[in-house]
Amino acid sequence: MTATFALAAFLARWAPAIRHDLAASESEPLTLADLLARADDEDRARWERLNLGYPDPRGAPWLRAAVAARHAVLTADDIVCCSGAQEALSCTVAALVRPGDHAVVVLPIYQPAEQAVTSLCATTGVPLREEAGIWRLDIERIAAALRPETRLVVMNLPNSPTGAQIEADGLDAVVRLCRDRGIWLVNDEVYGLTTTADALPAVADLYERGVSINGLSKGFGLPGLRVGWAASRDHSLLSRIVVAKSRSSSCLSAASEVLAHVALKSEAAIRQRNRAIGQGNATRLRQVAARWPGLLEVGPAQNLAFAFVRYRGAGSSDAFARDLAGRAGILVLPGSLWRSPLAPVAEDGLRIGLGRRASEGALGALAAHLSGRAAAPAA
Template sequence: MADYLNRWSACAHLDLAASDSQPLSLSTLLRLAGPDDRLRWRSTGLGYADPRGSLRLRKAIAARYATAGADDVLVGAGAQETMACILHALLAPDDHAVVVVPIYQPLELVVTGLCAADGVALSKDRAWSLDLDRLAAALRPNTRLVLTNFPNSPTGATLDRPTLDGLIALCCRYGLWLVNDEVYRQTDPGPDRAVPPVVDLYERGISINGLSKGFGLPGLRVGWAACRDRAVLGRALAAKNLLSSCLAAPSEILGEIALRAEHRITDRARAIGRRNHRRLRALLDRHSEVFEADEPRNLAFAYPRFRGREGATDFARTLASEAGLLVLPSVLWRSSLAPIPEDRLRLGLGRIRSFAALGVLEKHLLRHAR
């Protein structure tokens, strides 16, 4: 994906590829701070911080979960680093893992670099549902871990509660760790109806999240793992000490401010996503000869099937070179573990400028139709 972005982002002046919410400025975030936070911000020291994350930040994160305390949280430089450290803590060369795909490709590469792995693809003909029978068939005697990403990128799929309960029962039966990347939970269309974090449902469930996506704060590089096994967190911390070692103290303070103002931040982000989804929905309906629309499953992005003769990948390249608009073809989620459809486009809808970018997309479609 990085190679694609490096090649085509230079051609594009409009970004319909990003999957994070509209980024906040430092001044906007500080306006959400209380007097105590502003005092700490002005007086914070710039020495090394606690490698686990500051106690105050870990308490703020733990408050999001029903079962986790501050000592059940490890903070890293973004969710990707934290996930990588957790995987290093759990997997050894003689182990086997099952990865539900599509998934953020660097996470798959971490797993396959550590041990043998099999992939279970979401069922595209069944609204991207997870087939538990196929997952059970992929297990081996040495399977140690199931890696998932729900809500899923790029499909937007989530798990209904019966399927999640079935997945947990399967992991419990075989003593497996269930590691779920939950970074798109804040952009789920129905946050009050969203399934709970896996750490709250299963003693071997590990929830990964961060401030980059739903909060629109990727520049803070604040991600975390919530895990009820402190020995696992200790091994993950040892892996982390070889990487970032610790967060920057200013990021920790700003992260606390964001977590306390979560609803104000994410309500704004969700309003932007809903507005863009409405425009996309109308566009897809007007161009049904080119797009086979999926119902939106996440407010950060959509994943329609492209039906044009040139195929999704060539269309995305043409869109970048001719219209200056960057979108992501589904080939970028290609997996070595299971086949992934290559006829989709992931369209980022979390940014304010996504609204104008959708207008450029429609003009391009109309021009080529003529």
């Protein structure tokens, strides 16, 4: 049976007619001119003499060194660059599991990431749990899901769509659990720059069988570069990832390598800009939700790229989102788009994007639509 991708189908159905986009989960995109203005003399020279041949399949050494510099213990040799974080995750899973293995996937998770695992081996889903509006990882449920043949645990923390974070002691506990059994731990860390909490160590720094997946699409606001990476201290694994990668993209764009290097060296300034935008939009969302407490429930802020808002009105969150798109041209994503055959996930939520400057106007349009709907006479 052909696997479906519900989020892509939803966007294909509704995005063409949308006037106000609250579906995005990335930070405000940078323009090419803005990014090049941040280049130092070394990167400007690289850009001007750019050779558009095939780059190193692992990524340029200077790009991998810049990625490794974000880690506590890694070097350039511990990085493989890929065409986006999803390719990095898919190639990592393909390099790790084989028929007869078992994996555990923490839910909800981006549907193609889940399918990268379920297409290759038996998989158990472990949903995040909610306490007072805060989503958390249930480590005891992960432990209970493990089998003798379990080879891999896959997480996306900080999580989309819930915004769930993990505290240092919880991360240490997951690492201990996997180390005791020799299980690989793969974490998609693409929302690490947009979390409201202090940054935690990457799993690749903490664990010899840890793999950190990351990229420039979310926190840097550079999805158009298609630059992601897998980080691990196991060089045998990295070699197998390169082999898996050769069946898809082979290598990065040479232009993207230079631009990615510029962005990585400008990380602090880009992060400061993006957090200010997200914080402003998070405040505006709370103001909107406060006017309709019986309709939208906003929990404690956990991420500045998006919020997971619980829908408390009549009907389903899916129907509400479709009505918003069709009647008001406002795009939000219902929780049903993260539905999984592995285990139930929260479907009464709406993921609302906060990372873009245009989100402020879109939230204003949402408020105006809700006001008009409340004032309309009953049919």
